[in-house]
Amino acid sequence: MNTYVKFGAIVVAVIGVLAWLAVGGTNESKSYFKTISELKQMGDQAQVKRVRVDGFVQAGSIVRNGSEVSFVIHQDPNKRAQDNMTLKIVYRGIDPLPDTFKDDAQALADGKLGPDGVFQASKIQAKCASKYEAKPQLKKDSSQAGI
C-alpha cells in the first residue's frame, strides 16, 4: 500500500476515535444555559435535562445547614426588591462554595429543577458583584467603599 494511503488511514482512524469520544463527552456533560424565566417555562423538561441558571443572590437569603446551603437568586439586578422572577436553590456538594459567594453576588448554579420547584444544584460558581460593570458608568456615590 502506498505510504500516503497508509498514513491517511491512520489519520482518519485517530480523528474518528477522537470524534466519537467528543460526542460521548458532550452528551455526558452538556448543560443548558437558562435564565430563571426560561427555566420556569421549561415545564417537565427542567427536571430531566441538566441546566445552568444564573442570577443574583438575594441579600440575606443564604442559609447554611451543615453541608447543605440554600439561597434564593433573582434575575434582574435593578429590581431587587420587587423582582418576582426568583428561584430557590439548594446545594449539597462536597466542594466548598467559592469565596466570592455572598449576598448580591452573581451566582451560576448547575443542576436540575426538583419536582418541588426547588433547584438542586450540583455545582455553584460565583462572581464578585463589585467586579461586574455593565458598561463604563458614572459613579453615583464613589465614597461608598467596597460594595
Next chain:
Amino acid sequence: MENIGALSILLAFCFAIYAVIGSVAGKVKKNAFLVVSAERAVYSVWILLSIASGLLIYSLIIGDFRLGYVAAHTDATMPAIYKFTAWWGGQEGSLLLWAWILSTYSAVVVFMNRRKFRDMMPWVTAVLMSTETFFLILISFVLSPFSVLIAGRGNIVEGMGRGLNPLLQYWTMVIHPPMLYLGYVGFTVPFAFAMGSLITKQPGESWIHTTRRWTIVTWLFQSTGILLGQGWAYAVLGWGGYWAWDPVENASLLPWITATAFLHSVMMQEKKGMMKVWNMVLISATFFLCIFGTFLTRSGVVSSVHAFAQSSIGTYFVTFLAIGLAATIYLILDRLPYLKSEARLESVVSRESSFMFNNLILLASCFAVLWGTLFPVISEAVTGEKISVDAPFFNRINIPIAFGLMLLTGIGPLIAWRRSSMESLRRAFLWPSVAGLALMAVLAVFGVYEHPYALVSFGLCMFVTTTVLSEFWKGASAIRAKSGTGLIPAAVELTHRNTRRYGGYMVHMGIVFMFIGYTGAAFNKDVTKEVAPGQSFEVGPYTIRAADVQATENDNYASQKLIAEISRGGKSLGTLEPEHRFYKSSQQPTSEVAIRRRLNEDLYINFAGPSSDNKRAVVQAYVFPLVSWIWIGFWVLAMGTLVCLIPSKIRLSYARTQVVGVAQKHATVEK
C-alpha cells in the same frame, strides 16, 4: 497628570500609525530614509507608552482616587506591591500593559535587526505596529486608563477605593498575568517575521532561524504563566483543584498547544524542507489564537469566573481578527509556489511520520478545546439553545490525546529519519517497552489495577523516561570512552555539544514529571468534618486533631486560625494552621489553606469557618498524592528550555537541496 498620560497614549497611537505607513511606503517606494524613520517611530512608541505606564503606576501607588481605574482596583489599606500589580488588575490597565510589552518587544526586535534582514524588516515593523495600533485604539478612544470619576456637575468626588479582590493578593498572582502577557504578546514577533518572509518571497528558513529563540522564550513565558495559574488555584481556591477547563484557562492553553506543535514541526522544515505551508499556518494560528484568547477573556462572550468587566470591546477584536485572518490567508495562498516541500513522506514508520502524528493530535486537542469552549456560542447559533460542556468532555478527549503524545515523545527521538527497519525499532524500543510494561504489572499487583488510566499513564511515563535515559547513557558513554572523564561530566559535555537535542530531552522529562503529578489525582482522598476543639478525625494515613481556634484582626482583614495537630501512626508531624479570613474593604471571605508538601503526597487542610451553631469548626482535609511532581516538572521544563537556548558547541550543518524559486537568485546552503 492624567492628561499627560492620556496624551502620551494618543501620541503613541499616532507614531504607531506613522510606523506602519512609513515602513510600507518606504519599502514600496524604495526610500530608505522613510524606513529608518519608521523604525525610530517604534522607539518613540515605546518611550511614550513607558511614560503613560509610569504615570498610571504612580497614580496607583499614591492612591489618586480621582481616577476611575485607581478607585476601582486599589484601596488605601493595600500593601504597596498590590497597588503596583493593580496595573494589570483591570481591563484598561491590562490593555496598557499589553501595549507596553508589545512596544518593548518591537523596540528590541527593531534594534537587534537594525543591520540585518533589510529587505524583510519594513514588513516586520509594519505587522508589529499594526497590532500595536489596534491596542492603542482601544486604550486611546474606548477604554482609557486615565478617565476621571465625575460626580454631580463637574465635581470630582474621591472615594477610598474598592480594593483588590483578596483572592488575588498572592505572589503567584503578582507574576501570573505579566508572564502570560509576555507569552501572548511575544508570539506576535515570529508571526511578524513569518509574514515578512512571505511578502518578500523568501525561501523560508531565514525567518525560522531568526525567530527560533524568540519562539522558545515566548513559549517558556506562556508555560510559566499557565503553571503559575495552576499553582495559585491549587493553593488558594480551597479544594486543591488546579484546572477547571474554564474558558479563560482554555484561552491560554490554545496558543500554547499550537506553539508546541510549531516548535516540533519547525524541525521538519529545517532538516528536510518539509511542512513549509503547515508551519506558516501554525505560526499564524498561534498569533490569532493569542488575540482570540484575549478577546475571549475580555468580551464576556463566554461566561467564566475569570472574566473581566463586560463591555462592547468584543466588536473591535472581532474586526481585527477578521481583517488579520483575511490578509494572512490571502498571503499564504498567493505565495504557495514558494512553499513547495523538498521531500516526501517515505514511510509511516519514520521520524517524519511521528512528527506529523505529533502535530495531528496536538491540533486535534486544540480544536477540541476550542470547540468545547465555544460550544455555548456555536449551539446558540445553530439550535437557539445555549449549551455548555464541562470537564468530562475535555478530559475524555484530552486524556487519550495525552497518552498518544507521551507515546510519541518516547518514539520520536529514537526512530530514524525517512524509514526505520524492524531491527532498529527492536533495538531502540525493546528495553523501554519492557520497562513500561513491567512497571504497569508491578503497580497492578499493588492495587493500581482499579485505575486503568493511571496504570497506562505510569507505564508510558516509564517508557519515555527509559528512552531519554538511554539516549543520555549512549552519548555520555561514548564521550567517556574517548576522553576518560566521569559519567556526569561526560553527560554535561554531551548536552553542551547539542543543546537543542538534550535540552529538549530535559523538557520532555519535565512533561513526564508533570504527567506523574496529574495522574496522582486519580488517588485523591478527601474528608469533611465538623470538629469541636480537642476532637480528632482521620484522612488517609493521617490523624488530625483540632487543637484550638485563634482570632486575630488587622486593618486589612479579620481572621480565625485553626491549630491542627497532625500525626501519622502515632508519630507527631507538627501542626498545620489554616485560616479563615474576612477582608473588610471588599467584604470578602477567603480561606488560607495549610499544606504539608512532600514528594509522595500533599496533606491539605482547609478551615471552612465555624459551624452554624458556632461551637465547632468545619474542616476539610485532603490527601493529594504526587501533586508536587507537577511543580517539579515545571522547573525541569524551564531548565530544559534554558538549556535549549544555549548555543551548541558544535554547529550542525545539513547539506540539502534547496528549491530555487522565481524570486531566488542563488541556492543557499544551510548553516
